[in-house]
Amino acid sequence: MVAPSPYARDLKLFGTRRARLRLAAAVVALGVLPFVASPFLLDLANQVLLACIGALALMLLTGFAGLISLGTAGLLAAGAYTVGALFREFGAPFWVTLPCAALLGALLGLIFGLPSMRLRGLYLAISTLGLHFVMVYLGGEYEARQSLSTGVMIDPPSIGSFSLTSGRAWYAVLLGFAALALLISVNLKRTRTGRAWRALRERDVVAGALGIDVQRFKLLAFVVSATMTAIAGALFAYFRNFVSIDAFSLYLTVQYVAMIIIGGMGSIPGALLGAAFVILFPYAIEALASYLPERFSNTVFALDYAAFGLVMILFLLLEPAGLVGLWRRLRNAVTARRAKTAS
Amino acid sequence: MSLQLVANVIVLAAIYALVSVGYVLIYRVSRVLNLAHGELMMIGAYFLVATSSLFSGNPIVAIALAALCGLAMGIVVYAVLMRWMTGEAVLAAVLITIALGILLRGLAVLVWTTQQFYPGATLGWHNPSVRIVPGVQISAASIAIVIVTAAVYLGLFVFLQFTRWGIRMRAAGQNPLLAEQRGIRLHGVYALAWGLSTFTASLAGMILALDSGVESTMATIGLKAFPAALVGGLDSLIGALIGALIVAAAEIAAIQYVNPLLSDVVPFLVLLVVLAIRPWGLFGSREQLDRV
Numbered sequence: 001m002v003a004p005s006p007y008a009r010d011l012k013l014f015g016t017r018r019a020r021l022r023l024a025a026a027v028v029a030l031g032v033l034p035f036v037a038s039p040f041l042l043d044l045a046n047q048v049l050l051a052c053i054g055a056l057a058l059m060l061l062t063g064f065a066g067l068i069s070l071g072t073a074g075l076l077a078a079g080a081y082t083v084g085a086l087f088r089e090f091g092a093p094f095w096v097t098l099p100c101a102a103l104l105g106a107l108l109g110l111i112f113g114l115p116s117m118r119l120r121g122l123y124l125a126i127s128t129l130g131l132h133f134v135m136v137y138l139g140g141e142y143e144a145r146q147s148l149s150t151g152v153m154i155d156p157p158s159i160g161s162f163s164l165t166s167g168r169a170w171y172a173v174l175l176g177f178a179a180l181a182l183l184i185s186v187n188l189k190r191t192r193t194g195r196a197w198r199a200l201r202e203r204d205v206v207a208g209a210l211g212i213d214v215q216r217f218k219l220l221a222f223v224v225s226a227t228m229t230a231i232a233g234a235l236f237a238y239f240r241n242f243v244s245i246d247a248f249s250l251y252l253t254v255q256y257v258a259m260i261i262i263g264g265m266g267s268i269p270g271a272l273l274g275a276a277f278v279i280l281f282p283y284a285i286e287a288l289a290s291y292l293p294e295r296f297s298n299t300v301f302a303l304d305y306a307a308f309g310l311v312m313i314l315f316l317l318l319e320p321a322g323l324v325g326l327w328r329r330l331r332n333a334v335t336a337r338r339a340k341t342a343s
Numbered sequence: 344m345s346l347q348l349v350a351n352v353i354v355l356a357a358i359y360a361l362v363s364v365g366y367v368l369i370y371r372v373s374r375v376l377n378l379a380h381g382e383l384m385m386i387g388a389y390f391l392v393a394t395s396s397l398f399s400g401n402p403i404v405a406i407a408l409a410a411l412c413g414l415a416m417g418i419v420v421y422a423v424l425m426r427w428m429t430g431e432a433v434l435a436a437v438l439i440t441i442a443l444g445i446l447l448r449g450l451a452v453l454v455w456t457t458q459q460f461y462p463g464a465t466l467g468w469h470n471p472s473v474r475i476v477p478g479v480q481i482s483a484a485s486i487a488i489v490i491v492t493a494a495v496y497l498g499l500f501v502f503l504q505f506t507r508w509g510i511r512m513r514a515a516g517q518n519p520l521l522a523e524q525r526g527i528r529l530h531g532v533y534a535l536a537w538g539l540s541t542f543t544a545s546l547a548g549m550i551l552a553l554d555s556g557v558e559s560t561m562a563t564i565g566l567k568a569f570p571a572a573l574v575g576g577l578d579s580l581i582g583a584l585i586g587a588l589i590v591a592a593a594e595i596a597a598i599q600y601v602n603p604l605l606s607d608v609v610p611f612l613v614l615l616v617v618l619a620i621r622p623w624g625l626f627g628s629r630e631q632l633d634r635v
Binding site for chain 1: 376424427433434435437438439441442443444445446447448449450451452453456457566570573602604605607608611612614615618619622
């Protein structure tokens with residue numbers, strides 16, 4: 001009998017029976033949701049699923065490979081504008097626009113990744129910030145050239161007579177894409193690429209000494225992440241039926257960065273939790289604001305900004321491991337308590 | 344290029360230089376990049392809104408009080424927030440300044456709404472347009488910002504070069520461990536750097552408010568001034584001055600000869616070019632840079 005290699009456990013997709021049970025429960029819950037949720041809740045769920053794709057993409061890049069990027073909004077804009085421009089100029093259907101968005105995303109990932117050959121840390125983040133402004137300018141320029149003062153309207157994607165408009169149909173599609181993104185992330189993390197990225201994150205000089213092709217894996221991280229982000233942007237355009245450059249501000253990038261911090265850096269469940277938290281947060285604030293004096297309820301967006309900034313600060317100061325870290329700490333406290341009462 | 348364009352470049356460069364010196368001060372002393380700088384500048388401008396309505400008959404008192412608040416603001420930010428980030432990863436410190444920026448944006452609207460304020464009008468000052476040479480007109484506030492920028496750079500140069508606290512600040516920036524061993528209180532030095540940074544930012548915000556009013560979108564100027572600091576080198580004062588001139592000249596030229604829409608993107612294009620060729624900036628010190 002061959003002894004299992006030390007990696008055998010890491011390599012398994014679903015390690016234990018408990019993990020399989022958990023997965024089954026999640027699948028059932030996600031399957032039942034569209035039939036019990038109100039249209040509003042369903043819309044929220046769709047937004048969360050969409051954000052999950054972008055959050056996972058950023059988690060691959062920053063959480064796994066340790067490459068800091070402030071380019072998420074720019075890449076989302078690139079995907080959305082690919083759809084908008086191709087649809088407006090040529091009436092292209094989704095099976096043309098989505099692959100084009102993915103291709104453009106991969107290309108932009110290469111471009112965004114090039115500075116990582118020379119720069120790291122802060123300077124890399126700044127170079128992606130510069131590229132963000134270039135992308136936003138290009139989008140604005142396109143709108144100005146076409147004299148579209150309000151943005152680009154897009155018809156829903158359709159096959160034959162069926163067109164994707166209802167919340168439930170969108171839920172199925174977005175769940176599919178989010179599940180695919182999740183599977184890709186899990187697979188990348190547990191295989192050779194993921195281990196190479198983790199080595200890069202810890203110390204790229206050492207990674208190079210271990211025989212990892214540093215530049216190749218850095219570029220790969222950027223390309224994979226940017227492709228996923230651009231596809232999320234394209235889906236966003238179809239989901240909203242509308243593209244406008246105002247939607248892709250720097251604040252959007254900050255929201256995605258907040259997702260991976262609040263969720264828990266380097267953790268896949270963290271990306272999902274963070275996405276849900278950041279998307280649902282403004283709705284919670286809005287609900288709370290209705291109890292506040294009128295002066296505050298009139299400027300809900302400002303209240304939302306202030307509260308969001310505060311939550312981000314609190315997480316960074318008090319729980320840098322995010323919601324996943326909080327959960328782990330809670331679980332450990334409970335286990336310790338149980339052990340104490342048992343003894 | 345006409346003389347008017349030259350004047351415009353100098354005024355814009357002065358604005359960028361006065362804002363970007365705050366990035367340099369904090370980065371040079373504590374290696375923290377403060378991405379809330381634009382928001383802090385905006386709050387400085389709002390301080391003038393508050394003091395100008397309190398002391399509408401006495402502009403000097405109003406401006407001095409607002410400037411003092413600007414100085415105190417940085418010290419408070421350091422003491423309450425940034426102090427806990429010393430020794431943490433660079434990224435965490437940057438992220439916390441981003442979060443602070445968002446918090447301040449929200450608070451500014453909650454306190455002062457989205458309305459546009461004109462503290463100049465409250466103080467009874469109407470910002471006349473001045474003709475400096477035939478055919479060149481700029482506003483009085485623009486002249487003020489050029490003078491203030493020159494004074495701030497001169498003052499900071501003297502402060503850092505010759506005074507006790509200035510030397511302490513440079514020492515802390517060069518080698519915090521050795522500096523602390525020689526009895527320099529790092530927290531005090533860092534707090535001072537933050538105070539000076541928000542003080543200069545507040546001056547910029549206040550003059551801009553006197554020039555064209557203040558509203559909640561003012562913070563974006565802070566981000567546009569950031570490339571100036573990086574082009575010159577994040578830890579060099581003279582670099583920030585020259586970086587501001589380069590960025591301002593490129594921006595005005597692009598607006599004038601190419602496309603006004605380029606205004607927001609040109610500073611960052613210059614930044615990308617510099618990052619590609621000489622990432623540590625024109626005057627920055629090379630060994631500090633986290634390079635592959």
